Amino acid sequence: MTWVLVSVMTVATALSDLLQSYEMKRAGAQSVGARGMGRLLRMIVERRYLLLSIACLAVSFFSFMALVQSAPLSFAVPASAASFILETVAAGILLKERIGPRRAGGALLVLCGIALLGK
Amino acid sequence: MGTSLTVRTYSWLTLFLALRGGGNLCLAWGTRRLPETLAANPLVYLRSLFDPFVATGVILLIVALLARLALLSVADLSFVLPMTAIGYLVAALLGRVILHEAVSPQRWLAVILIFAGAALVSSTPHDTTGEPEKP
Numbered sequence: 001m002t003w004v005l006v007s008v009m010t011v012a013t014a015l016s017d018l019l020q021s022y023e024m025k026r027a028g029a030q031s032v033g034a035r036g037m038g039r040l041l042r043m044i045v046e047r048r049y050l051l052l053s054i055a056c057l058a059v060s061f062f063s064f065m066a067l068v069q070s071a072p073l074s075f076a077v078p079a080s081a082a083s084f085i086l087e088t089v090a091a092g093i094l095l096k097e098r099i100g101p102r103r104a105g106g107a108l109l110v111l112c113g114i115a116l117l118g119k
Numbered sequence: 120m121g122t123s124l125t126v127r128t129y130s131w132l133t134l135f136l137a138l139r140g141g142g143n144l145c146l147a148w149g150t151r152r153l154p155e156t157l158a159a160n161p162l163v164y165l166r167s168l169f170d171p172f173v174a175t176g177v178i179l180l181i182v183a184l185l186a187r188l189a190l191l192s193v194a195d196l197s198f199v200l201p202m203t204a205i206g207y208l209v210a211a212l213l214g215r216v217i218l219h220e221a222v223s224p225q226r227w228l229a230v231i232l233i234f235a236g237a238a239l240v241s242s243t244p245h246d247t248t249g250e251p252e253k254p
Contacts, residue, residue, distance in 0.1 A: 113234075
């Protein structure tokens with residue numbers, strides 16, 4: 001059951017972030033300030049991919065809650081970082097982002113740090 | 120990438136990190152003051168929202184989600200992921216300074232790794248994809 005929860009959490013997080021990134025890039029640069037925040041709230045309701053991303057975020061959150069109920073926190077936190085690798089690879093393949101050696105190296109350093117945090 | 124877009128990227132990033140740090144701090148502070156333990160019963164979670172610190176924490180985290188969405192409008196996902204991990208550093212510092220939590224040397228090492236990774240990623244272009252849709 002533990003690995004099922006980890007898989008669901010990882011896939012749901014990655015899907016949520018990919019959908020958010022895709023939709024927000026289509027929407028264009030947002031302005032900083034109260035008006036920008038209001039526009040963002042309206043955008044969530046209007047754009048179905050953003051709504052779907054919020055649903056994925058909820059699945060990820062509840063999977064994490066179920067995971068920490070049955071598995072140690074020292075396992076759950078680094079396990080949640082697994083989405084980091086999946087998302088970086090998917091961003092390169094699906095969103096056509098250019099992930100050079102410096103960005104990949106930086107992401108790897110961050111992943112090591114997160115894994116160390118959870119120990 | 121233009122200077123104004125770089126400023127906007129780092130403005131959203133700073134706002135997101137401040138909101139998430141503040142939100143987590145308020146949640147931690149608020150939940151520790153609660154008279155009952157959070158359990159599987161959803162009513163306990165609903166009651167906890169009446170605590171001013173918990174409520175403030177939830178509101179700050181919702182606004183943080185909006186700031187992250189805006190950040191994704193100006194930067195790549197593969198850029199945003201490691202940069203927002205700076206939040207772990209903010210959480211460790213806030214926990215140490217304000218909540219007086221013990222932070223082990225291993226945890227500080229983790230924080231340094233995250234910071235080094237984020238610094239490396241910050242030296243790459245924020246946006247490597249195409250133009251937004253026409254309105």
